[in-house]
Amino acid sequence: MKKGTWVEIHDIILKPEERTGMIPEETKKVPLEMRMKGYLLEEAEAGSRVKIETLTGRIVEGTLLSENPTYSHTYGETFIPELLAIGRDLRKMLEVDHE
Numbered sequence: 275m276k277k278g279t280w281v282e283i284h285d286i287i288l289k290p291e292e293r294t295g296m297i298p299e300e301t302k303k304v305p306l307e308m309r310m311k312g313y314l315l316e317e318a319e320a321g322s323r324v325k326i327e328t329l330t331g332r333i334v335e336g337t338l339l340s341e342n343p344t345y346s347h348t349y350g351e352t353f354i355p356e357l358l359a360i361g362r363d364l365r366k367m368l369e370v371d372h373e
Contacts, residue, residue: 275341279314282343283326283336310334311343 275281288306295302312326312334324338 275314275318275320275338277314277317279341280311280343281314281324281326281341282309282311282339283324283334284309284339285334285336308336309339310336314338 285308286305287308290303290305293302293306310326310328312328312332315325315327315333318324318338320338320340322338323335325333325335327333
């Protein structure tokens, strides 16, 4: 990937044995991981150790995962009817406040 490409990196922040004792047992068993997006500072290939510059100007190091990453946030496969009503209910509340 070329220098200046928008990329996503990954890094292990804390190994399981380095994590605090004040977290659930299941959580203690896994590392604390980071994923971050930014601009690639030097040409590199996926899987290599790289540095990026984030939108806020931070320089962060990690393993290069992907080029031009997309967002994939969802609420899962479950249908949540309450989410449909939020906009309608909020609009009604705002109309009442302006009367």
